[in-house]
Amino acid sequence: MNAQLTKLVQLADQPSRRIIGLMSGTSLDGLDVALCRCTGHGATLDVVLEHFATVPYEVEFQQRLRAISQPTVQLQEVVLLHAEVARRNAAAVLNCLQQWGVVPAEVDVLASHGQTIWHAPRHQHRRAEFGHHATLQIGDGDHLAHLTGIVTLSDFRQKHVAAGGEGAPLAPFADELLFRQPGTDRLLLNLGGIANFTYLPADGGPAQATDTGPANTLLDHVVRQHYPQQTYDAGGYLAAQGHVHAGLLAALLSHPFFAQGFPKTTGPELFSPTYLKSSQAKTSTTSLPAPDLLATLVELTATGVAQAARHYLGPQPTAEILISGGGAHNATLLAALGRHLPTARLLSTAKASVPPDAKEAILFAVLANETLAGHPTLSLGKISLP
Numbered sequence: 001m002n003a004q005l006t007k008l009v010q011l012a013d014q015p016s017r018r019i020i021g022l023m024s025g026t027s028l029d030g031l032d033v034a035l036c037r038c039t040g041h042g043a044t045l046d047v048v049l050e051h052f053a054t055v056p057y058e059v060e061f062q063q064r065l066r067a068i069s070q071p072t073v074q075l076q077e078v079v080l081l082h083a084e085v086a087r088r089n090a091a092a093v094l095n096c097l098q099q100w101g102v103v104p105a106e107v108d109v110l111a112s113h114g115q116t117i118w119h120a121p122r123h124q125h126r127r128a129e130f131g132h133h134a135t136l137q138i139g140d141g142d143h144l145a146h147l148t149g150i151v152t153l154s155d156f157r158q159k160h161v162a163a164g165g166e167g168a169p170l171a172p173f174a175d176e177l178l179f180r181q182p183g184t185d186r187l188l189l190n191l192g193g194i195a196n197f198t199y200l201p202a203d204g205g206p207a208q209a210t211d212t213g214p215a216n217t218l219l220d221h222v223v224r225q226h227y228p229q230q231t232y233d234a235g236g237y238l239a240a241q242g243h244v245h246a247g248l249l250a251a252l253l254s255h256p257f258f259a260q261g262f263p264k265t266t267g268p269e270l271f272s273p274t275y276l277k278s279s280q281a282k283t284s285t286t287s288l289p290a291p292d293l294l295a296t297l298v299e300l301t302a303t304g305v306a307q308a309a310r311h312y313l314g315p316q317p318t319a320e321i322l323i324s325g326g327g328a329h330n331a332t333l334l335a336a337l338g339r340h341l342p343t344a345r346l347l348s349t350a351k352a353s354v355p356p357d358a359k360e361a362i363l364f365a366v367l368a369n370e371t372l373a374g375h376p377t378l379s380l381g382k383i384s385l386p
């Protein structure tokens with residue numbers, strides 16, 4: 001047998017594996033790198049986060065990534081970035097390992113989400129001649145495996161799509177293993193570029209998950225436009241100075257996404273500057289002061305989350321809402337969520353020993369661990385050998 005395959009089988013057979021989860025999400029702020037010790041699998045899984053870092057993307061690279069998520073992109077740029085994202089991410093991993101005093105040979109697996117450049121569930125692409133969902137992540141796994149010397153699992157979403165899913169959210173598969181608490185209704189709310197949650201019912205019923213709308217993607221856009229020295233509204237300070245514009249909020253909420261049934265997924269392709277601009281044009285709010293725009297967008301996020309929470313949990317949800325993602329640091333957003341869901345308990349995922357900024361990267365380490373050692377029904381991702 002090819003010695004690499006022998007090693008792979010041994011890896012899958014070990015009682016525990018050291019796996020690095022890599023996530024760069026829709027905010028394009030950087031690469032999250034989570035080195036995890038995963039022991040066991042499925043219901044017996046135990047995950048210890050050994051090290052975590054966010055390696056920021058330079059502004060110029062963020063702009064290139066943002067530019068290829070446009071319908072008019074040059075195909076060559078996509079091809080170049082497929083390799084470049086992988087090369088940068090490999091370098092980031094090697095750098096982190098050096099800083100942590102870990103050599104690559106001490107890591108068993110890399111679990112790489114890649115960069116979503118276009119997410120096209122059926123309700124979004126609306127192409128009658130192609131009745132299926134589709135999604136695309138770049139940052140090739142073979143490059144990562146070759147450049148780091150570490151077995152790499154990547155491209156986790158395609159099998160979900162092949163089986164009829166939208167390719168997202170994948171979080172429920174790992175949330176189930178990390179956060180299930182019998183007797184407690186739990187909602188795992190991630191506030192990244194897009195807001196999404198997993199609902200784990202108290203009675204042990206199946207995990208359910210959905211995206212709820214934008215979280216930070218449009219907030220960041222407005223901040224970049226009006227405050228060129230800043231990339232986001234730290235702490236929600238600017239939004240706290242503004243007032244919600246009811247007319248603009250109503251126009252934003254009139255997008256068909258919010259009326260569509262659950263579950264559903266989305267991305268910055270839909271919640272784009274064009275969507276914001278056209279809602280502003282419809283309501284004559286093109287010169288609304290930036291703090292008012294931010295306050296209105298915060299309210300939009302909170303309204304989307306609350307609407308979805310009530311759909312799954314009833315009119316007065318009392319669940320524990322464990323929050324993760326960069327939006328967990330936005331006090332104005334948390335206050336808005338508190339107003340919309342006054343009976344719920346808003347907490348951080350830290351309550352369940354998962355640092356909120358590391359959660360999504362840990363999810364991909366967990367998914368890779370299940371693919372290698374778990375039940376065959378949960379085997380997402382492609383395997384690249386160094």
Ligand SMILES: Nc1ncnc2c1ncn2[C@@H]1O[C@H](COP(=O)(O)OP(=O)(O)OP(=O)(O)O)[C@@H](O)[C@H]1O
Pocket residue numbers: 024025026027028029190191192193194195216219220232233234235236324325326327329330331360
């Ligand atoms: N201190 C802070 N205060 C307010 N907002 C913050 C803070 N830190 C980060 N953020 C917001 O969080 C965003 C990054 O969040 P995160 O890394 O969770 O997103 P992501 O993983 O890219 O998105 P997604 O989960 O949708 O793929 C930043 O772009 C910023 O808007």
Ligand SMILES: CC(=O)N[C@H]1[C@@H]2OC[C@@H](O2)[C@@H](O)[C@@H]1O[C@H](C)C(=O)O
Pocket residue numbers: 025026116119135167168169170171172192193194195196211265266267360363
């Ligand atoms: C297609 C895609 O990359 N979707 C991401 C994105 O970021 C948040 C939300 O939109 C969610 O649908 C998903 O990520 C998480 C990790 C998921 O699949 O559960």
